[in-house]
Amino acid sequence: MAIKEEKTTQEIKNYALKQQALQEKFAQVKQAVQLIDLTKTETRTFTVFSKDKLRQYMQNPKTNESNLRNLSRFLYRVSHNYRRLISYQAEMVDLTALNVIPQIDFTEDAHDDEKIKTSYFNTLVQLDKMNMQSEILKCLLIAWREDTFYGYTYEDDSGFFIYPLDGDYCKVSSVNYDGTLNCAFDFSYFRSHTADLEYWDSEFNSKYNSFQSDNTLRWQELDPERTFVIKVNIDDPTLNMPPLSGLFEPLIDLIDLQSIQSVKDDLSIYKLLVARLETLTNSDEPDDFSVDIDTAIEYYNRLVESLPDCVSAAISPLKIEPIEFQGDQTQDVNRIATATSNLFKNSGGAQILDNDKVSGTTAFTAAILCDTMMAIKTVLPQIEERVNRYLTFAIGDDHARVKYFEVSPYTKASKKEELMKSGERGVPVKLAVAALDGISPLEALSMDYLENTVLKLHETWIPFSTSFTLSGSASQQVIDGKTDDTKGGRPQSDNLTDEGEKSRESEKSSEQEG
Numbered sequence: 001m002a003i004k005e006e007k008t009t010q011e012i013k014n015y016a017l018k019q020q021a022l023q024e025k026f027a028q029v030k031q032a033v034q035l036i037d038l039t040k041t042e043t044r045t046f047t048v049f050s051k052d053k054l055r056q057y058m059q060n061p062k063t064n065e066s067n068l069r070n071l072s073r074f075l076y077r078v079s080h081n082y083r084r085l086i087s088y089q090a091e092m093v094d095l096t097a098l099n100v101i102p103q104i105d106f107t108e109d110a111h112d113d114e115k116i117k118t119s120y121f122n123t124l125v126q127l128d129k130m131n132m133q134s135e136i137l138k139c140l141l142i143a144w145r146e147d148t149f150y151g152y153t154y155e156d157d158s159g160f161f162i163y164p165l166d167g168d169y170c171k172v173s174s175v176n177y178d179g180t181l182n183c184a185f186d187f188s189y190f191r192s193h194t195a196d197l198e199y200w201d202s203e204f205n206s207k208y209n210s211f212q213s214d215n216t217l218r219w220q221e222l223d224p225e226r227t228f229v230i231k232v233n234i235d236d237p238t239l240n241m242p243p244l245s246g247l248f249e250p251l252i253d254l255i256d257l258q259s260i261q262s263v264k265d266d267l268s269i270y271k272l273l274v275a276r277l278e279t280l281t282n283s284d285e286p287d288d289f290s291v292d293i294d295t296a297i298e299y300y301n302r303l304v305e306s307l308p309d310c311v312s313a314a315i316s317p318l319k320i321e322p323i324e325f326q327g328d329q330t331q332d333v334n335r336i337a338t339a340t341s342n343l344f345k346n347s348g349g350a351q352i353l354d355n356d357k358v359s360g361t362t363a364f365t366a367a368i369l370c371d372t373m374m375a376i377k378t379v380l381p382q383i384e385e386r387v388n389r390y391l392t393f394a395i396g397d398d399h400a401r402v403k404y405f406e407v408s409p410y411t412k413a414s415k416k417e418e419l420m421k422s423g424e425r426g427v428p429v430k431l432a433v434a435a436l437d438g439i440s441p442l443e444a445l446s447m448d449y450l451e452n453t454v455l456k457l458h459e460t461w462i463p464f465s466t467s468f469t470l471s472g473s474a475s476q477q478v479i480d481g482k483t484d485d486t487k488g489g490r491p492q493s494d495n496l497t498d499e500g501e502k503s504r505e506s507e508k509s510s511e512q513e514g
Contacts, residue, residue: 009154013161015199054248065240066168069146072242076145079251085244090140092375095133095383097405097412099432100124100441103398115398123400124442126391130160136383138164143230143379147240148172150183151228152201153390162228163200172229172237173221178385181229181237184221187211201226225393228386234378274314372408380404405436412436 054071057064075082102120104111142164143149150170151162165185173184187208190197197205203223211217232243242248277296304313384404391399407415416436419429434444451457 008158009156009161010158012154012163012199013159016161016163051249051252054252058245061241061245062239068242068245069167069240071248072145072245075248075251079255081254082244082247082251085247086141086144088371089144089243089375090137092372092408093136093140093380093383094407094409094412095136095404096435096438096440097407097415098435098441099403099405100127100400101403102400119395119398120400121442122395123391123402124440124445126394126399127387127402128440128442129155130387130390132383132387135160135162138162139228139230140379142167143232144243147231147233147242149228149230152222153226153228154201155394167240171219171240172231173219174224175237176224176389178389180224180382180385180389181231182221182224183227183229184219186219188218225390228390230379230382230386232378234382368408368410372406372411376406376408380406405432407436 053067057067057071061068076086077083100120100123102116104116139149139151139162146167148167148170150165150167152165154161154163165183166189169186169189170183171186172181174182176182185204185207187204188211190204190208197208203226207217207220211220231237233239233241277291277293300313307313384402387402388399391402405415416433419427419433419436423429423433431441431444435441439447
């Protein structure tokens with residue numbers, strides 16, 4: 001029996017990207033065929049996913065998990081607003097904002113410093129290799145779209161990669177003591193995807209062979225050290241229901257409204273020219289037209305040949321009275337805008353996506369904080385525990401522990417300001433501050449060694465005078481980029497509320513008048 005050649009992580013990743021591209025192309029072709037068929041009917045979009053069907057799915061979500069998942073996938077592709085909502089939630093997680101803490105027993109008098117440094121270095125190298133900030137986005141996009149992301153990790157010397165598994169063939173099977181989830185896989189998948197066995201891990205091959213020998217082994221739990229499961233609705237591990245499924249009906253309504261508006265726009269530019277055959281006024285004979293019919297038809301045909309698109313012609317002996325159903329175009333646009341605004345409002349968050357509703361620094365900050373907590377509170381602890389579990393698998397029990405800050409790209413600046421104040425009181429936060437600047441701990445320590453030990457830049461590069469480099473006795477105030485020796489105090493802050501900004505402008509005006 002031939003020995004199967006193991007694929008590298010890069011080969012597996014390239015295969016996954018190729019398969020994803022093929023699936024997207026197939027979906028596009030399938031959608032195009034459906035649109036060609038559906039444009040001939042009045043039920044263009046909702047022949048498959050009607051609101052009645054949706055309500056049936058929602059009444060029994062457990063048995064309709066696959067239907068709800070596929071509906072969410074469909075809306076993600078056809079609704080830009082739904083895609084924005086999901087992307088907004090997924091992009092809230094920022095895994096560059098982290099602290100890496102070595103496991104030190106501070107009750108002991110002596111420690112092996114070299115062992116601590118080696119363990120810390122190995123952890124930092126592994127984290128940079130995993131590059132979780134890049135890998136996690138695809139995981140969270142799927143999780144927010146389908147509720148649960150099922151992944152399988154691959155790693156070798158060339159890199160680290162999380163391979164997404166199809167949610168239709170996965171389910172949560174058990175929960176670990178740290179709260180992370182394990183999943184089982186439906187091995188009947190390979191009956192129609194045998195080519196995947198060449199690239200997938202040997203675990204799938206061996207368990208598929210077991211399934212072929214025993215049909216009761218259709219569902220088998222995958223190795224918990226290799227799986228990567230994230231669930232948004234963590235309150236019920238046994239039920240998969242898209243987190244934003246409550247918006248499906250208004251999303252369908254919005255798509256329907258836009259389709260109706262598109263038809264109205266087409267009709268608004270359409271013209272019909274009617275050539276009427278007049279009868280002779282004093283004639284007693286029926287059909288006694290003032291123009292010979294053959295002559296009228298000849299000129300009518302010439303007219304039709306010269307007409308541009310969106311203009312048609314007709315010839316009739318009858319008087320035609322138009323009945324128009326014209327609406328106010330401004331009102332139509334406002335109706336769509338209102339429906340879109342209500343969609344974001346009903347989402348329970350994402351108010352800043354409808355930026356007309358949020359004005360002022362204070363309101364914006366409050367909205368961002370609310371959205372951040374909604375987006376990361378359930379998923380970030382799972383990611384943190386899963387990463388630490390994988391570090392144990394890859395390095396050993398003595399790895400440094402990773403802790404992710406509960407911040408988003410919008411709130412990193414305020415978190416950094418908090419840590420800077422803590423640092424002024426002696427709290428060891430230098431590497432955490434660097435991480436909030438987008439510099440990983442390994443990068444920070446490497447550049448520190450290069451600049452200070454190798455290049456000795458601290459001896460030649462003198463920092464600018466700022467509030468951090470001035471002595472405590474200096475009586476200076478930095479105003480508009482200049483120092484004023486006559487005034488004490490710290491530099492003016494740029495982080496002001498709306499009222500604070502008005503107050504500062506008022507003070508400047510008073511000083512100028514004085």
